[in-house]
Amino acid sequence: MDRKLILGIGVLAALLAPGPAAAQDENSEFWSFMAEEAKSLTVASDTPETVFNSVSNVSVIDRSMIEAYNFASVSDALQAVPGMMVLRTYLMHNIPTMRGALQEHYADKVLVMINNVPMWNAVTGEGDLDRVGIDAVERIEVLLGPASVLYGSNALTGAINIVLRKPAGQDTSLGVAGGGLGSGSGGYAGAADVSRASGLYAWKGKDSSYTLAADSYSKAQPAFRFSDEAGAVNTVKEYVNARSFNFTASRGHNTVLLNAARSDQNYLGNSLTLASGELFNQVREAALASYSYNFAPDWGSLKYTMTYDWQRRNIPRDASDNLRSDIVGSRFVRTLNGRLDLPGAFYVEAGGTREDRHARRYTNYFSNTDSAQSDNSMSGRLSGESSAHAQFGYEGEHWKLLAGSRYTHNSDAGDNLSSRASAIYLLSEASSVKAMFSQSFRSPTPFEQYFKPSTVTVLGNPGLKPERADTFELSYLASNSRVFGRITAYHTSYTDTIFRNLGNFPRDGTAYTDVNFYDNAPAYSSTGLEIEGRYEGKRTHAFVALERQWGSRGDEHQIPAPGVFGLPGASSWNFKYVPAYTIAGGFSRDIGDFFLASNFSGYGRNRSLRGSIDPQLWADASVGYRKGPARHALAVRNLGGRPVKFPEYVRQRVVETVPLYTGRRVEYTFEYRF
Amino acid sequence: MKQVIIYAFMLLSGAPAFGGAPKNTVAVLSVNSGAYLEAFSSFQAAYGGEVAHYDLSSQKPELDKATRLFVAFGGKAASYTYPAGINIIYCLAPGLLIKPSAPEARSVSIALVPDLPDTFYRIKKIQPGLKRLRILWASDGYASYEQTVKETGARLGIQVTTFRLAGPGSLPGALRKALGETDAIWLPPDPLIVTRENLLILREFSWENKIPFYGSTKSMTREGAVASFGISFAEMGKAAARAATTLNAGGSLPETVFPDKTETTLNAAAAAKLGLEFPRSVLDEAGYLFP
Numbered sequence: 001m002d003r004k005l006i007l008g009i010g011v012l013a014a015l016l017a018p019g020p021a022a023a024q025d026e027n028s029e030f031w032s033f034m035a036e037e038a039k040s041l042t043v044a045s046d047t048p049e050t051v052f053n054s055v056s057n058v059s060v061i062d063r064s065m066i067e068a069y070n071f072a073s074v075s076d077a078l079q080a081v082p083g084m085m086v087l088r089t090y091l092m093h094n095i096p097t098m099r100g101a102l103q104e105h106y107a108d109k110v111l112v113m114i115n116n117v118p119m120w121n122a123v124t125g126e127g128d129l130d131r132v133g134i135d136a137v138e139r140i141e142v143l144l145g146p147a148s149v150l151y152g153s154n155a156l157t158g159a160i161n162i163v164l165r166k167p168a169g170q171d172t173s174l175g176v177a178g179g180g181l182g183s184g185s186g187g188y189a190g191a192a193d194v195s196r197a198s199g200l201y202a203w204k205g206k207d208s209s210y211t212l213a214a215d216s217y218s219k220a221q222p223a224f225r226f227s228d229e230a231g232a233v234n235t236v237k238e239y240v241n242a243r244s245f246n247f248t249a250s251r252g253h254n255t256v257l258l259n260a261a262r263s264d265q266n267y268l269g270n271s272l273t274l275a276s277g278e279l280f281n282q283v284r285e286a287a288l289a290s291y292s293y294n295f296a297p298d299w300g301s302l303k304y305t306m307t308y309d310w311q312r313r314n315i316p317r318d319a320s321d322n323l324r325s326d327i328v329g330s331r332f333v334r335t336l337n338g339r340l341d342l343p344g345a346f347y348v349e350a351g352g353t354r355e356d357r358h359a360r361r362y363t364n365y366f367s368n369t370d371s372a373q374s375d376n377s378m379s380g381r382l383s384g385e386s387s388a389h390a391q392f393g394y395e396g397e398h399w400k401l402l403a404g405s406r407y408t409h410n411s412d413a414g415d416n417l418s419s420r421a422s423a424i425y426l427l428s429e430a431s432s433v434k435a436m437f438s439q440s441f442r443s444p445t446p447f448e449q450y451f452k453p454s455t456v457t458v459l460g461n462p463g464l465k466p467e468r469a470d471t472f473e474l475s476y477l478a479s480n481s482r483v484f485g486r487i488t489a490y491h492t493s494y495t496d497t498i499f500r501n502l503g504n505f506p507r508d509g510t511a512y513t514d515v516n517f518y519d520n521a522p523a524y525s526s527t528g529l530e531i532e533g534r535y536e537g538k539r540t541h542a543f544v545a546l547e548r549q550w551g552s553r554g555d556e557h558q559i560p561a562p563g564v565f566g567l568p569g570a571s572s573w574n575f576k577y578v579p580a581y582t583i584a585g586g587f588s589r590d591i592g593d594f595f596l597a598s599n600f601s602g603y604g605r606n607r608s609l610r611g612s613i614d615p616q617l618w619a620d621a622s623v624g625y626r627k628g629p630a631r632h633a634l635a636v637r638n639l640g641g642r643p644v645k646f647p648e649y650v651r652q653r654v655v656e657t658v659p660l661y662t663g664r665r666v667e668y669t670f671e672y673r674f
Numbered sequence: 675m676k677q678v679i680i681y682a683f684m685l686l687s688g689a690p691a692f693g694g695a696p697k698n699t700v701a702v703l704s705v706n707s708g709a710y711l712e713a714f715s716s717f718q719a720a721y722g723g724e725v726a727h728y729d730l731s732s733q734k735p736e737l738d739k740a741t742r743l744f745v746a747f748g749g750k751a752a753s754y755t756y757p758a759g760i761n762i763i764y765c766l767a768p769g770l771l772i773k774p775s776a777p778e779a780r781s782v783s784i785a786l787v788p789d790l791p792d793t794f795y796r797i798k799k800i801q802p803g804l805k806r807l808r809i810l811w812a813s814d815g816y817a818s819y820e821q822t823v824k825e826t827g828a829r830l831g832i833q834v835t836t837f838r839l840a841g842p843g844s845l846p847g848a849l850r851k852a853l854g855e856t857d858a859i860w861l862p863p864d865p866l867i868v869t870r871e872n873l874l875i876l877r878e879f880s881w882e883n884k885i886p887f888y889g890s891t892k893s894m895t896r897e898g899a900v901a902s903f904g905i906s907f908a909e910m911g912k913a914a915a916r917a918a919t920t921l922n923a924g925g926s927l928p929e930t931v932f933p934d935k936t937e938t939t940l941n942a943a944a945a946a947k948l949g950l951e952f953p954r955s956v957l958d959e960a961g962y963l964f965p
Contacts, residue, residue, distance in 0.1 A: 030893040033709035033907075037768055037865035038842075040704075040749030172753070298843060345851060397835060428821060593758055628757045673755065 039206070055393075055402045055422040056147065057434070057475055057488055059084075059532060062139040063165065068541045068588040069599045070622040070633050072196075072667065073217060073242075074129045074140060074162060079584050079601045081142045082530040082545035086129070088660055089650050090268035091282075091315075093240045094129045098144060098157040099492065100526055100549050100578035101469070104500050104650045109442060109467075111147065111155035114162050115248055115257055117290045120154060121311040122329030122357040123378070125445035128311075129160070130242035131261040131286060133215020135178050135198035135671070138165040144530070145490065146440030146469050148418040149406045152353055152387050156442040156469055157492075164211050164248055167204040176200040180669035182218060193218065195667055210249035217242050222663030224643060229272040229654040231565065234279060238662045240265045253295055259288040267316055270457050272648075272655050277316030277324075285312040300339040300347070307333040317364060324367050325376075328360040329446075349404070350390040357383045359446035364453065377452040377460075384411045385443060400424040410443040413466050431478035438473075441466045444498055448518040452507065458500060459507055459517040467520065468495045486532040494555075496520040497574070500650055502559055514560065516651070524554030526575060541588040543599075551575020559609065562653040570609050570652075577647040579603035597622040598639075608647040608656040618644045618661055629673040637665040699918060701727035702735045704748025704766075709907045713766055714747050716911030721918060730754060743921060745914055749865075761921045765914045766907065768863045769813025782927050784913050786863045786905055787890045789932040790819075790826045793860070793903045796938065797888050798830055799956055800901055800945075801858055807832050808856035810848055812839040812866035819862075845872045849879045859887040861894065863904070873897040881947045895939040896964055900950060905933045937961050 059081045061071075071077040075086040075094040087095045091105040096112065103109045105126075111118055112127025120127045140162055147155035167174040182195025195218045202211040221238040228234065242263040249256050262285045269278030292305040313327040337351035362378035365371060391404025403421040410416070420438035427433065444464040451460035475488040501519035505512050528549040535542040556573040586599030602617035618640065624633035638644065641664035645657040701717065703710040706729035718725050728735040730751050735744075737757065745763045746752040752767035758779065764770075765784040787793060798804055809823060820836055827834030835856065839848050845867060852859065861868065861876070877898030880887045889899035892906075905913075913933035920927055939962040940952055957963065 027893050027896060029708045029712070029907075030891060031870060033766070034863075034865045034868050036704060036708075037749045037766075037770075040753055040767070040770055040865075172750070296843075298846065341847065343850075397837070428824075430820070626758055629755070 055400065055424060055434075056150075056436070056438075057144040057473060057486075059142045059144065059486070060139055061142070063137070064536075065541070065543075066134060066137060067631075068595075068597060069543075069586045070597050070620070070624065070635055070669075071134060071599075072620075072635070072637065072669075073134050073219065074132060074137065076620075077134065077137075077140055078129070078142065078160070080543055080545055080586060080599065081144070082532050082547045082582070082584070083144050083528065084142060084545075085582060085603075087646055088658055090272050090648065090655070090658055091270065091650075092126070093265050096127070096129060096160060099490070099528055099547075100551060100575060101157040101492075101494065101497075102574050102577060102649055106445070106447075108154055108445060109156040111151050111159040112162070113151075113159065114246065114259055114288070115164055116161055117257055117288065117305070117307055118151065118154070118333070119259070119286065119288050119309050120331075121313070121327075121445075122309075122331045123311075123327050123359045123362060123445065124313070124329075124447045125154065125442075127154075127160070128261065128263070128284060128286060129162075130217075130240065130263045130284075131244050131259055131288075132162045132164070132246060133196075133198055133213070133217050133242070133244050135176060135196075135215055136164055136200055136211075136213035136244070136246055138163045144488070145436070145471050145473055146418075146420075146438040146492075148408075148416075148440030149389055149391065149404055149420045149438065152355075152406065152408060153385060153410070153441060153443045153466075156440045156467065164213065164246055165200060166202045166209055166211050173201070173203040175202075175674040176671060177674070178669065178671040180667055182220060182665060182667040193220065195219070196669055208249070208251040211247070213244075213246045215242075215244050219665075221661060221665060224659060224662040226268065226278075227655070228269065228274065228278055229651075230274070231654075232274055234274065236268070236279060237266055238659065253293050255292045255294065257288070257290040257292075259286070261286045268658070270315065270317060272651060272653075274319045276457070277318060277321070280316035280321045282316065283312075283314040285314075286310065300341045302336070302338045305333070305335045305337075307331070307335075309333070322366055322368050323364060323373060325362060325364050327362045330358045330360065332356045332358075345395045347393050347395065348390065349393065350388075352388045353386070355385045357385070357446070359383075359450075362447065362451065374454040376454075377450050378446065381446045381450060383446060385409070398426050400426065408441070408443075410466070412446075412449060413443040413464065416441045416443075416466050416468070418468075427478075430480065432476075434473070434475040434477070436473045436475075437471070439468065439470050441468045442498070444518070448498055456512060456515050459505055459512060459515055461505070461507075461518040464498060464518055465496045465520050467498045469493070470495075482536050484532075484534040484536075486530070488530040489528070490530070491525065491527045493523060493525045494521075494574075495523045497524070497555065499555070499574070501557065502652060521555040521557075521574070524552045524574060526551040526578075539590040541586075543584075543586045545582075545584040547582045549575070549578060549580055551578055559652050564654060567654060568610065572609065572649075572652055576607050577649040579606040593625055593627050595622075595624045595626060597624070606647060609649075609652050611656055613645055613647060613657065616644045616646075616660075618642075631671045631673075633669050635667045635669070637661075637667060638663065640664070697726040697736075697738060698740050699725050699743045699745065699922070700735055700737055700741050701725050701745045701747065702751040702754060703727060703729055704750035705729065705731045710747045710751075710766060713907040713911035713914070716908035717745065717747075717765070717915045717918075718911075720912040720915035722915075743918055745918060763914050763917050763921070765910055767815075769811075769815040769865055771814035771817070780921060780927070781929070782917050782921065783930045784910050784917065785930050785932045786910065787932075788903050788905065788936040790823060791829070792932075792936065793890075794826055794830050794832060794834075796901070796903050796936075796956065796959075797858065797860065798832065799953055800888075800950060801886060804832055804857050806856045807834050807858050807860055808852050809834060809836045809860050809862065810839060810845070810867060811836065811862055811864050812841060812844075813864050816862060816864060839867055842867055842869055842872060845875055849876070852885070853883060856885065858885060861887060861889050861899070863890045868894070870897070873899075877944070881944070884948055886944070886948045886950060892937060892939045892962060895941045895944075895962070898941065898944055900941055900944045900948060901952075901956070902937075902939045904937050904939075905935070906937050909933045909935045909937070940964065 095107040108125030143159040178198040180196030198215040200213040226236040244261040247258040267282040269276035290307040295302040310330040317323040359381040364373040387408035389406035393402040405419040418439040422436040471492040473490040505517040531546040561569040581604035584601040588597040600619035606613040622635040644661040889902035891904040895902040
């Protein structure tokens with residue numbers, strides 16, 4: 001054969017052969033495949049730290065749990081966490097309470113956050129669980145125990161972080177529209193009032209994402225007959241109507257969070273009488289804007305956050321709803337936190353926070369003329385708090401150690417140093433033992449320090465010291481693919497707890513007798529055991545949450561006789577009103593396209609000021625239907641229909657109990673995903 | 675108004691709109707090209723006929739009352755919300771945490787790697803002195819392997835440790851921590867850390883510190899892994915077809931199906947750099963020996 005022809009055929013064959021070029025194509029296909037798949041996955045830094053290696057005791061209620069048990073609100077869902085109660089006083093609904101540390105009307109001992117941004121009232125200190133509707137929630141992270149080194153003031157007994165929903169993967173969106181009808185208020189609402197309306201749209205791309213959510217939720221319980229402090233019996237309409245708007249967006253290093261909320265709720269009077277506003281409406285409004293810049297180079301991370309949080313509360317004060325109080329405050333917070341990864345498995349976390357609080361007003365005014373009656377010594381009060389913290393940590397394969405401190409200077413309440421140390425031993429990826437010591441504090445609010453109304457209901461105490469808590473905890477956590485369990489033993493010492501005392505009190509040269517005033521309590525302590533169990537089967541879900549507490553009487557003090565109805569005086573202390581046992585549980589089962597769910601909560605025998613309260617138990621039951629993108633559920637709330645009581649532990653005069661639930665409600669809800 | 679009534683009916687009944695001919699089996703591809711198309715084509719051939727399929731990047735899948743099985747090719751397709759009560763096969767979804775299927779339905783994942791004892795046994799044949807093996811991963815889907823890999827390794831006399839990376843950029847730190855603590859590294863096909871840049875880093879680390887690294891795909895071997903034991907996209911498609919046939923016949927399957935045919939690829943340069951020699955039995959099994 002001609003040599004040139006052979007050579008030519010050879011060259012042509014070489015060009016056509018599936019050699020390196022084809023291999024390169026195959027290689028490119030693989031890399032395209034890996035890049036495409038990476039879009040569907042979430043890096044660990046976007047996912048919550050696991051409960052096993054977290055340096056705190058964290059309990060998580062995620063979306064699947066919210067849907068499995070058909071929880072109606074953030075407050076309802078929180079009752080699935082051991083050590084957590086959501087209480088009500090005569091002024092406020094939905095007060096998150098941890099490990100029995102009561103907090104009168106204002107939930108200021110538990111920090112409430114949205115997407116890790118703290119939000120609370122600058123005048124009275126309380127966080128608000130109704131600033132996010134349950135349909136907008138991806139998960140609720142509950143940090144049990146003191147957390148001041150992490151979060152500063154207000155995380156005295158723990159913290160609740162409400163995380164907004166977002167799509168699972170890259171280049172995906174999530175749309176949800178929902179609604180509901182509720183009944184059972186016995187006169188206040190009709191048989192089928194709109195109890196819920198919500199809409200959410202979220203999108204996630206490669207380097208950006210956003211979530212937009214609007215929720216409206218109405219919880220109108222059956223009306224009840226209430227005997228007040230003056231002995232008058234009135235029909236009270238028990239309700240909380242909450243509306244919220246949330247928007248969060250991130251692009252590159254930047255994240256924005258906007259929140260606006262309003263809730264209307266009934267009020268039992270600021271001194272439990274018709275003459276002090278009982279039966280009228282209370283309004284809470286809030287708006288928050290937060291911006292953060294996250295920078296994560298190879299050597300660690302930096303995060304700067306700037307937040308403005310504005311809150312208003314408007315409350316009735318008299319029998320004609322003419323005299324009302326308008327309470328407005330705001331907080332401006334700047335935080336810089338960083339982490340530096342050191343050689344080996346060591347790291348340092350450090351940061352600083354500056355917070356300017358403005359108690360703008362607590363004004364009593366006549367609503368018919370809009371004229372002021374009293375400024376309650378609360379107008380335009382500015383205070384500031386600066387803090388710096390540092391923690392040194394080690395993250396080995398089995399050991400995780402962390403120790404650090406936060407120093408805080410409050411312009412009105414002095415200095416504080418809180419520390420903590422944690423040691424976690426990871427027995428495996430799914431089991432660990434934790435030993436922790438943590439300290440926390442809370443600076444008194446402007447209301448607790450300076451409030452002085454013209455007709456004295458309660459007096460502020462300018463000499464208040466920050467309240468503190470020191471806790472030792474030991475936990476064991478374990479899970480296999482379907483069962484999770486946690487058992488925690490803890491001991492907490494409370495020092496200088498701020499509480500509402502009753503007696504004689506001098507202020508600004510005047511000696512007030514038999515008044516409520518804020519005071520620091522003598523030291524007391526509690527020891528507790530928390531047990532949490534969860535089962536996540538393919539079709540069956542269940543949980544149980546138990547707490548047993550032993551509280552000391554170190555803060556015991558005498559309450560004088562109220563001087564009416566021949567009632568005697570009594571002694572009072574925090575853990576007098578805290579049940580020794582609390583229990584919650586739930587069960588959910590999928591049957592074809594249908595599901596059944598039931599959850600219950602309760603507590604053991606308890607005490608009120610002069611009497612005792614029988615064990616209380618309440619349960620919800622739901623039946624639902626899920627098909628494709630639609631979900632329908634019919635729920636009976638407080639199935640037994642019996643009123644559920646809790647001790648009146650704030651005013652401590654005549655009224656012995658307030659209702660947590662007044663009767664049975666029926667609620668239908670639907671959801672459509674697109 | 676008519677649209678409103680139809681929409682309201684759909685909303686209340688939960689019934690999606692149907693169209694087209696009955697489709698007993700429906701395939702959903704993240705993208706109708708590349709690896710997904712290759713696996714799907716292989717699936718279709720092994721399944722014995724044309725299967726209705728949808729490209730999720732451009733359209734939403736439709737189904738009718740006859741649909742009994744979805745086969746998802748890719749993580750995006752696997753993440754899609756499917757109607758309850760229909761069997762699902764997940765294919766080509768590495769690292770994705772597959773949630774339990776809806777009631778009255780079964781779900782099966784097709785593995786991207788050979789069964790673990792098989793992989794570790796082959797690594798041990800190449801590196802007989804192997805005592806400590808570190809596995810690096812980042813995606814949620816690999817978390818469930820934690821206990822299994824340790825137990826499997828223990829049976830072969832290998833102490834397996836796992837290390838979860840926070841993200842693709844965390845590899846250098848993870849490698850620093852591995853120094854002095856491991857004799858070899860194995861990388862599963864985790865899209866969050868398997869990038870060209872990371873494989874370059876891993877190769878440099880491996881050769882410099884004389885710590886062999888093993889991969890799970892042919893491409894990893896090309897980039898410097900001593901060896902990889904993986905499954906080809908076509909083989910995964912065939913395994914999905916076999917699983918589909920079994921499910922349609924009412925048969926039972928484990929939650930994860932490991933395809934039979936392992937693709938062994940070797941890198942001669944990497945082995946030489948690390949002072950390893952491939953035994954004859956390994957060379958005989960190998961489909962590729964990269965120079």
